[in-house]
Amino acid sequence: KQEVTQIPAALSVPEGENLVLNCSFTDSAIYNLQWFRQDPGKGLTSLLLIQSSQREQTSGRLNASLDKSSGRSTLYIAASQPGDSATYLCAVRGGSSNTGKLIFGQGTTLQVKP
Amino acid sequence: DVKVTQSSRYLVKRTGEKVFLECVQDMDHENMFWYRQDPGLGLRLIYFSYDVKMKEKGDIPEGYSVSREKKERFSLILESASTNQTSMYLCASSFRDRANTEAFFGQGTRLTVV
Numbered sequence: 001k002q003e004v005t006q007i008p009a010a011l012s013v014p015e016g017e018n019l020v021l022n023c024s025f026t027d028s029a030i031y032n033l034q035w036f037r038q039d040p041g042k043g044l045t046s047l048l049l050i051q052s053s054q055r056e057q058t059s060g061r062l063n064a065s066l067d068k069s070s071g072r073s074t075l076y077i078a079a080s081q082p083g084d085s086a087t088y089l090c091a092v093r094g095g096s097s098n099t100g101k102l103i104f105g106q107g108t109t110l111q112v113k114p
Numbered sequence: 115d116v117k118v119t120q121s122s123r124y125l126v127k128r129t130g131e132k133v134f135l136e137c138v139q140d141m142d143h144e145n146m147f148w149y150r151q152d153p154g155l156g157l158r159l160i161y162f163s164y165d166v167k168m169k170e171k172g173d174i175p176e177g178y179s180v181s182r183e184k185k186e187r188f189s190l191i192l193e194s195a196s197t198n199q200t201s202m203y204l205c206a207s208s209f210r211d212r213a214n215t216e217a218f219f220g221q222g223t224r225l226t227v228v
């Protein structure tokens with residue numbers, strides 16, 4: 001059964017820092033991996049999607065990488081801003097026994113202090 | 115602009131009531147999902163549908179049922195609401211066979227059972 005883990009659970013950094021959020025998964029036979037952002041009490045907003053054949057994707061200050069063989073993905077946020085404060089979730093689609101379900105990690109709650 | 119719309123943002127129901135949560139997507143997606151989100155437990159999959167009238171149980175289907183009579187609409191039914199079903203409910207949709215496309219989420223329904 002696919003399991004997804006995110007470390008750390010919470011992170012507090014001063015404004016301007018570069019930071020890395022980690023996501024690991026147990027079954028490397030995935031279709032894709034998606035990073036989401038969630039603001040308190042709201043739904044999830046898609047940030048980046050990495051297909052299983054890709055190594056990384058970039059959008060503005062965000063860069064996501066994927067290493068299927070080691071079962072890891074990282075989300076790099078450059079020059080963090082207070083507006084980046086939110087919970088970041090990674091979700092894996094697929095795996096040996098999955099048919100298209102999205103399996104989520106617990107999330108990393110980020111606070112960027114002015 | 116892609117859209118997943120959940121029928122209610124906030125809902126208060128009494129114990130024992132039958133509750134319907136509705137989700138509509140306008141992207142012609144085959145897959146639709148219902149998750150619940152609780153502090154410390156993350157997003158847990160309740161039910162998943164990969165086509166009209168097709169469904170699969172997720173990790174926590176007990177006390178819930180679903181209906182998918184039309185491709186664009188996926189309903190979650192709480193047969194007899196209980197206080198332990200107080201939660202945030204999130205609907206999502208995605209294409210079934212296109213690994214390079216994202217899943218999208220609705221804005222969430224905060225359900226309180228009293």
